[in-house]
Amino acid sequence: MNKYNAYIFDFDYTLADSSKGIIMCFRYVLENHGYHDVSDHQIKLTIGKTLEESFSILTSITDKETLTSYTKEYVKKADDWMTANTVLFPETLSVLNTLKERGAKIGIVSTKYRYRIMEFVDKEFSKGFFDIIIGAEDVTAHKPDPAGLVLAINSLQSDLEKCLYIGDSIIDAKTAQAIGVDFYGALNGITTREELLVYPYVKISDNLSDLI
Known part of the structure; x- marks a missing residue:
């Protein structure tokens, strides 16, 4: 090397x-919009993708405006939770x-x-x-x-x-x-x-x- x-x-x-913080933020947004059946493992599988891609995979939503809205909600929570849980x-x-x-x-x-x-x-x-x-x-x-x-x-x-x-x-x-x-x-x-x-x-x- x-x-x-x-x-x-x-x-x-x-x-x-940072998986703990990531899961917390995703779960907050997903459950806020009625997605209660997404597992921690499913969320972990999206780590490394963009937030928009991840939300699309987890919800099957393709509407860009909706995905952008979810991403903004995630970022707002991540401002409070992410660093402390990494x-x-x-x-x-x-x-x-x-x-x-x-x-x-x-x-x-x-x-x-x-x-x-x-x-x-x-x-x-x-x-x-x-x-x-x-x-x-x-x-x-x-x-x-x-x-x-x-x-x-x-x-x-x-x-x-x-x-x-x-x-x-x-x-x-x-x-x-x-x-x-x-x-x-x-x-x-x-x-x-x-x-x-x-x-x-x-x-x-x-x-x-x-x-x-």
């Missing part, structure tokens, strides 16, 4: 577990610190809003720890479209051969595959090893520890 000069991470289920995975800090000590650049590319990630990052990390953070509001096309990853690689002045993208989901694997960036799969979420084996990868591991 030492051939890379830039390590770009997904956020949810890769660096941190925790780093046990190995995250030590792995990231080791990579930085080796001189690597560290970034995040996520479908989560950047300001939400920053709220959490500012609580857990020293100022300026991450060299770049790309969130949902920074691109018009979201993963598995590689626009955010391309933006991050260019901002870090890296290139495709020297960058490793680390994520937990099929969406992340497809994002790396779209531009030929090496992919490391971390099984911190609910995506299985077998599901990730379908896509190009350099490593699939139980967590981030094998990065170092």
Whole structure:
């Protein structure tokens, strides 16, 4: 893993577990609109997608105006609940610190809003720890479209051969595959090893520890 000069991470289920906050926010909105039978597992399966996509999957609604309205309700609740209900995975800090000590650049590319990630990052990390953070509001096309990853690689002045993208989901694997960036799969979420084996990868591991 030492051939890379830039390590770009997904956020949810890769660096941190925010599933508790995500479930709380989705459940609030869904039950507010009469969707009482959606399970926690169904909600978890949408983590990594945009909020509009997730609500569409969970409710079968396709009307953009309605999905936008649900998303706004979610965001309002997330302002109160998300950061307090997000925790780093046990190995995250030590792995990231080791990579930085080796001189690597560290970034995040996520479908989560950047300001939400920053709220959490500012609580857990020293100022300026991450060299770049790309969130949902920074691109018009979201993963598995590689626009955010391309933006991050260019901002870090890296290139495709020297960058490793680390994520937990099929969406992340497809994002790396779209531009030929090496992919490391971390099984911190609910995506299985077998599901990730379908896509190009350099490593699939139980967590981030094998990065170092």
